[in-house]
Amino acid sequence: MNIFLLELRNLRKSAIAGTLSISGVIVIMLAFFPSMQNESMQALAGAKMAGMDEALLKALGLSAMLDFSVITNFFGYAVQYIALAIMVLLVQKAVALFIKEETDGTIEYLCAKQVSRGDIVAQKLLAYFVVVVGTVALYAIVTVGGYLLVTDYSFGQAVREASIIFGGILYVALVFSAVGVLASTLIKSSRGVAGVTVGLVFGTFILGIMAVVVPKLDFLKWFSPLDWIKTEKLMNEGILPGEWVAGIAVIVCATAAAWLRYRRKDLLI
Amino acid sequence: MAVIEIQNLKKNYGLHVGTRDVSFAVEQGEIFGFVGPNGAGKSTTIKVLLGFIFAQGGSASICGLDVVKNTKAIKAFTGYVPSDVRLYGGMRVRELLKRNAAFYDDVQAGEVERLCALFEIDTEKRFQELSTGNKKKVSILCALMPNPRVIILDEPTNGLDPVMQKVLFEELKRRTALGATVLLSSHNLAEVEEYCGRVAFIQEGSILAVTNLGEAVTHRKIITVTGGPGSAPEELTLLREEGEKKVYRTELSGKVLLAAIAAMAPEDFTVENESMEEYFWNLYGLGDV
Numbered sequence: 001m002n003i004f005l006l007e008l009r010n011l012r013k014s015a016i017a018g019t020l021s022i023s024g025v026i027v028i029m030l031a032f033f034p035s036m037q038n039e040s041m042q043a044l045a046g047a048k049m050a051g052m053d054e055a056l057l058k059a060l061g062l063s064a065m066l067d068f069s070v071i072t073n074f075f076g077y078a079v080q081y082i083a084l085a086i087m088v089l090l091v092q093k094a095v096a097l098f099i100k101e102e103t104d105g106t107i108e109y110l111c112a113k114q115v116s117r118g119d120i121v122a123q124k125l126l127a128y129f130v131v132v133v134g135t136v137a138l139y140a141i142v143t144v145g146g147y148l149l150v151t152d153y154s155f156g157q158a159v160r161e162a163s164i165i166f167g168g169i170l171y172v173a174l175v176f177s178a179v180g181v182l183a184s185t186l187i188k189s190s191r192g193v194a195g196v197t198v199g200l201v202f203g204t205f206i207l208g209i210m211a212v213v214v215p216k217l218d219f220l221k222w223f224s225p226l227d228w229i230k231t232e233k234l235m236n237e238g239i240l241p242g243e244w245v246a247g248i249a250v251i252v253c254a255t256a257a258a259w260l261r262y263r264r265k266d267l268l269i
Numbered sequence: 270m271a272v273i274e275i276q277n278l279k280k281n282y283g284l285h286v287g288t289r290d291v292s293f294a295v296e297q298g299e300i301f302g303f304v305g306p307n308g309a310g311k312s313t314t315i316k317v318l319l320g321f322i323f324a325q326g327g328s329a330s331i332c333g334l335d336v337v338k339n340t341k342a343i344k345a346f347t348g349y350v351p352s353d354v355r356l357y358g359g360m361r362v363r364e365l366l367k368r369n370a371a372f373y374d375d376v377q378a379g380e381v382e383r384l385c386a387l388f389e390i391d392t393e394k395r396f397q398e399l400s401t402g403n404k405k406k407v408s409i410l411c412a413l414m415p416n417p418r419v420i421i422l423d424e425p426t427n428g429l430d431p432v433m434q435k436v437l438f439e440e441l442k443r444r445t446a447l448g449a450t451v452l453l454s455s456h457n458l459a460e461v462e463e464y465c466g467r468v469a470f471i472q473e474g475s476i477l478a479v480t481n482l483g484e485a486v487t488h489r490k491i492i493t494v495t496g497g498p499g500s501a502p503e504e505l506t507l508l509r510e511e512g513e514k515k516v517y518r519t520e521l522s523g524k525v526l527l528a529a530i531a532a533m534a535p536e537d538f539t540v541e542n543e544s545m546e547e548y549f550w551n552l553y554g555l556g557d558v
Binding site for chain 2: 002005106109111116266267
């Protein structure tokens, strides 16, 4: 478990910084909620959205959620963008997972020890998984706390809603992460991490917008995991069977491909 | 018994040749030198031995274990000191040493303390705060800590002061006397000459020669002759001319050598054993430089 502990240590600082900033955003967003229940604020938001194109509203996940005095609608809208930020932070770590050690040169030390490449992959993935689950769980806890403070939800109701929202985010984060981990075994330097991360997260996000705006491109929603967890859909339909199959297939295939690739690749030392 | 065996190792990086044909064997208990210019294939060979990269042809084994199939088992008894030491910069040395020890089954705390004292390592500093030489010392300690049977060193004295260089080689000699085997890749011909029994010379990915230094170097003489009307006998090979001075190499010795020099009737002459450096220059066809 030595590599697992080393990796946890390596991920520690950026994970704490990312978690604090996202938690801060969640708290700030929820702190705005009481003012959204004000009638004049509702009228203002309603007027603004009434002037927007329906397709654009749909792309923004607002089609049937115009009442921001309901916490699920209000936080559900904000959480789409929070989810985007969470994906960027987590996928960045996934893409850096293997290549950073090569660029930093520490892999030369690690690989000279009594470990196999398989050990390195397994323990690094486990450490990363712990960080992903831990940070997403923390966001859910912060959200539950926020719900209890700004709404009249019971503890059970708050936990249920936060579990659905952040369970979906965790699932999609694992889908993105698997692709990020595969990318980490393919790219030549950690200088490519930011580009791959942005391309992966925002690229698929844009595909999702195109799928909504252009009816003919509806099939693109399959390539946009963030669309699978738009709050309105998540609350009403959950994650669809096809989305489970596609996501799990991506997780399994990308992780297996990364494992096979890393076992046989020439390390860039 | 050969501990490290390499047969016809071939490794390309795309169009660039890493090693073309590398073969040599390192016997138990010896300090074996591995010498060659930059880019000759020394580091590539070591990387294949340690499983960092994979060869396209040939084979390599350590203690009879194939380096591709048994890499984890090999690392259990192999220590490695890289040329450019890069460890986790934010860690304190004592934490690095603790984590390094955790990779092995039987690291003795007393041995770690002995090595820390021997190499004068400050364990309280963060790794990134250390000088190049101190980083190298930490790397040496990490490699030697589990008492490895096989020690592979790539330019281990880069950055080390002369005292620490001496300490390192005394420690290596002590370990080889106890049965450890050392593969030393180095540009420092003086240290290779002083400590290695045999040396593999590599150029452009191929082994030029595997030489027993005791036999090859010390029995050949370098004769520098100044002036004189006579011509040199054919047993003296002209290496270079430096003004009036002519430098020859020969395998002659004793009275026969003195007679050959006398036949040239020089104004002055010197005779010395061929040095490792001289041997290197000539082997690489650079004797007239």
